[in-house]
Amino acid sequence: MQAHHIVTRGNDSVVRKGGLKTVQIMTERWQGNKKMTKLSGLETFLVDPEALASELQKKFACSTTVAELPSKKGLEVLVQGGVIENLAKHLIEQCGIPKRYVEVLDKTRR
Numbered sequence: 680m681q682a683h684h685i686v687t688r689g690n691d692s693v694v695r696k697g698g699l700k701t702v703q704i705m706t707e708r709w710q711g712n713k714k715m716t717k718l719s720g721l722e723t724f725l726v727d728p729e730a731l732a733s734e735l736q737k738k739f740a741c742s743t744t745v746a747e748l749p750s751k752k753g754l755e756v757l758v759q760g761g762v763i764e765n766l767a768k769h770l771i772e773q774c775g776i777p778k779r780y781v782e783v784l785d786k787t788r789r
Contacts, residue, residue: 688725688775699723701782702770706763708787714761719748721756724776728754731774739765761787 685694702720709715721728732743735758742759758766767783770776 686723686725691725693725699780701780702776703782703784704763704766704770705784706761706787713759714787716758716760716762716766717755718758718766719753719755722753724774724780726774726776728756732756732758735762735766735769738769761785 700723705717728745732745736743739762744757
């Protein structure tokens with residue numbers, strides 16, 4: 680028997696094969712001392728990346744961009760600044776993503 684999962688958001692429901700993938704939040708340094716937070720894997724939980732980017736732009740008062748993932752299906756949301764903890768909290772509380780499916784990786788710490 681093959682593993683599968685059902686994701687429901689509002690009236691939308693999707694059955695997909697395989698295990699449930701996590702949402703990855705990663706912060707990196709770029710151009711010296713600036714930070715960029717990348718968010719990927721939102722499609723797994725039926726979260727619209729464009730709508731979330733607009734919401735995050737207002738909430739964190741920062742610049743956001745939606746881009747295609749290199750060599751993968753799906754989109755990633757790029758958020759200017761190191762908002763990794765607040766972003767994880769927002770995904771859990773506002774988007775309803777279970778905490779165990781939110782993976783946080785901070786590459787700025789040495």
